[in-house]
Amino acid sequence: MSEADRRHTFRMPDRATVELKKMTSTEQSLTALFPPSTYDQLLQQLWLTDQEIDRQLRRLEEQERSVGHCLRLFSQKLELLAQAACRSDTDQKTLAIDLSEGGFSLQTDTPLSIGTRYALRLRLQPRGIPLVCHTEVVYSHSGSDGKMRHGFRFVDLSEQQRLMLIRHLFQLQAEARRQQHEANA
Helix, strand or coil: CCCHHHHHHHEEEEEEEEEECCCCCCCCCHHHHHHCCCCHHHHHHHHHHHHHHHHHHHHHHCCHHHHHHHHHHHHHHHHHHHHHHHHHHHCCCCCEEEEEEEEEEEEEEECCCCCCEEEEEEEEECCCEEEEEEEEEEEEECCCCCCCEEEECCCCCCHHHHHHHHHHHHHHHHHHHHHHHHHHH
């Protein structure tokens, strides 16, 4: 696989709410900049519970296919309800981003300096699960329309956040393949 194909495969277009706060010389903690709300903690707990449910459903489907299938349908129904609740609770505007395991890029009207560090809260849609970490500007390009495209790398994602991000990227890839398959059918 060529470098261009690899980058395209693992970089997915997405929408997210993005909050960036420039880091000052005195390193502030992420918790001070983005205090975790009860809602954020609930979303993260739902994600962890979802992981365990998926593991248990796979095991159950191996033993009792029809029962496992029925429970998977209930799980999907709950997932849709959770997504609907997240959509109604997010009052911030989502932005178009390109997302990968190592970072993301977005378009802005404002130039940013390469090497500048920011505190980041990125809410992945549709579930609104927040990724909170430090990030650094790794590139900044000016487009012909006067807008700037900035690339950011994640500096210190926790293992749990990295796993949430990877799962989110896999879901985006599966959805893109499903849509491509339907368009070709």
